[in-house]
Amino acid sequence: MLSKLIGYEMKAFGRILFPVYLAIVVVAVLLGIDFRLFSSPEGAAGSVALTIILVLLIAAVFLITIILSVGRFYTNLLGREGYLMFSLPTGTGSLIWAKVISSVIWSLFSVIVAAASVIPFFLIPSFSEEMEKIEISSIVSKVFEAAAPYTATIVLGVLIVIASTVAAIVRIYAAISIGHLWSDHRIIGAVLTYIGFEILELIIMAILGSSLFITINLPGLFRAMGSIGAEVSVLLGCIVIIAIYSIVTWIVLDRKLNLE
Structure with a gap:
């Protein structure tokens, strides 16, 4: 279906x-x-x-x-x-x-x-x-040769772009769903909900960033950010955001929605 x-x-x-x-x-x-x-x-x-x-x-x-x-x-x-x-x-x-x-x-x-x-x-x-x-062919071959060692990073980058797009869409859907619960001014409710989501995400990112600086020494943090682990962390973060907003949207539409 x-x-x-x-x-x-x-x-x-x-x-x-x-x-x-x-x-x-x-x-x-x-x-x-x-x-x-x-x-x-x-x-x-x-x-x-x-x-x-x-x-x-x-x-x-x-x-x-x-x-x-x-x-x-x-x-x-x-x-x-x-x-x-x-x-x-x-x-x-x-x-x-x-x-x-x-x-x-x-x-x-x-x-x-x-x-x-x-x-x-x-x-x-x-x-x-x-x-x-x-010589375009030689330039293209050199570009592929230079990019070969970074294949995993490139693939992760593409996945991050796709995941970020999905996260942006489900964030909007979750905001619209919650805004629809308002008896009046539902569009305003959706906009305010979306702004609230953005603020909440910024607060959580700030808290997580502060914890990271406290628990990891600075040289170690720089090494981590320069490795493939940073891309994996961003991708996992996007997946978590997608999951949360998807659940919120599902709960509203499946359990709380009133179309009258």
Whole structure:
């Protein structure tokens, strides 16, 4: 059932995001053509206009992704559609994680599309001429050779980015869920709850940081921070945050939710 819910969410996101992705690709292609064919000062105005449009589209795709992630959680589970969603033969956890997973996937898609949209800038004549003088293959091989000893760190870094994204999403969901318990001004309640979560996290991090400095000598702390253990600690911290906010969201939706 979870896979079906994820598929439903993916389609709902795609109906809105795919046209924006397509617009980014079209503008990026036009910008690349403009760089190659109209490199004279007379063609600069067109390049500037297309660049501004591309930047606005990239900003829009991230904003739309955030709005969809938050909006679909609120309308599907806390609005009138909640009656239908909670009547499905599946658990509350599946309903929550279907939205979390689809939000993370589309966030990654948005990052990939935004990164790919900078390719036309490599087609600028002055830049491409310089790039042709460089042996790209040798540079790529050297980069891989240099990065090989840090493979574990790179993998952990990618996992931390993904875990941080998940943590941010479930934090928002938990805040919205608690805010919905307010009889009035639920949006204000969600915002205040989110701010409270942030403050609480900062306090806990400050306490843990102080304890770390007290229990570990300074040279040992620097050595620990320079090792792979620091990345593991950050990843574990993200996992703990995800677990806590997921439980909070589940308790509210499964035990305390009132859709009336």
